[in-house]
Amino acid sequence: MNVLIQAYDYAMSHADELFTATQEHLLLVLAPMLIGLIIGLPLGLLSARSRVASMALINSFNGLRVIPSLAILFLAIPYFGLSFQSAVIALTLLVMPPILMSTDIAFRSIDPLIREAAYGMGMNNRQVLQRIEVPLALPVILTGIKTAMVEAIASATLAAFIGAGGLGIFIVRGFALYDNAILLVGAIPVALLALLTEISLNALQRIIQPFQGHRSSTLAE
Numbered sequence: 001m002n003v004l005i006q007a008y009d010y011a012m013s014h015a016d017e018l019f020t021a022t023q024e025h026l027l028l029v030l031a032p033m034l035i036g037l038i039i040g041l042p043l044g045l046l047s048a049r050s051r052v053a054s055m056a057l058i059n060s061f062n063g064l065r066v067i068p069s070l071a072i073l074f075l076a077i078p079y080f081g082l083s084f085q086s087a088v089i090a091l092t093l094l095v096m097p098p099i100l101m102s103t104d105i106a107f108r109s110i111d112p113l114i115r116e117a118a119y120g121m122g123m124n125n126r127q128v129l130q131r132i133e134v135p136l137a138l139p140v141i142l143t144g145i146k147t148a149m150v151e152a153i154a155s156a157t158l159a160a161f162i163g164a165g166g167l168g169i170f171i172v173r174g175f176a177l178y179d180n181a182i183l184l185v186g187a188i189p190v191a192l193l194a195l196l197t198e199i200s201l202n203a204l205q206r207i208i209q210p211f212q213g214h215r216s217s218t219l220a221e
Contacts, residue, residue: 006181007188014185022189024165028084028156029193032091033149040096041141044103054104061097073158087159087166094155095148102144106137139208146201153194157186 011018047054073090110133118128160168167186174183 003180003184007184010181011185018170018185018189021165021167021169021186025153025156025167025190025193028087028091028159028164028166029149029152031088032095032152033145035088035092036095036099036148037145039092040099041103044100044141045107047100047104048107057100058104061100065097073162083162084159084164086162087156087164090158091152091155095152098144098147098151099141100144102147103137103141106140106144107133109140110136135208139205142201142205142208146198149197149201150194153190153197157190 043053043057047057072093073086075090114132114136115128118132123131156166157168157171159166160172167190170186171183171190174180174186
């Protein structure tokens with residue numbers, strides 16, 4: 001309990017620094033997520049459509065998952081230096097696999113009969129994708145996005161090792177000074193951000209699921 005009180009006192013005395021670090025941390029998460037979605041969603045759709053593309057993409061990005069985030073971070077340093085860009089590149093490579101693979105699985109798992117029914121109603125390829133496939137695939141895609149975002153929130157703490165900011169600066173400082181209270185000032189907000197992300201995306205999935213079931217049953221009829 002004393003450690004929590006000390007952590008609270010430290011956070012209050014460094015409120016401006018904590019606010020800035022939180023902003024930096026959110027940026028370190030949102031920038032890679034945006035890039036990951038822009039690249040990962042189309043690649044996931046391509047992977048679902050083509051067996052050759054699937055083998056190449058899934059194997060490549062699965063290989064990235066075995067490389068520690070810190071290792072990717074330090075590999076980017078010789079090219080981009082100790083910078084925000086290095087952290088974003090490393091985190092983008094981290095979030096890409098779950099986004100790509102969940103998108104691939106989502107579109108592959110759609111019943112072919114549903115597509116046939118949509119085409120039978122006179123829809124073209126674009127309409128089937130936008131009105132049928134994307135809504136049906138969305139809950140599974142959200143699972144991948146949730147996994148990617150939680151991993152990014154946790155791994156963004158490593159950016160502090162290269163001076164890119166974020167809540168990790170308190171964790172690094174806490175380790176350096178052997179002070180658990182300072183460490184908690186960084187660790188607790190990171191845990192809360194991850195928990196809030198998990199709860200929010202789970203709620204969004206629950207909202208989408210009934211709509212998905214209604215659309216499937218309507219087409220089946």
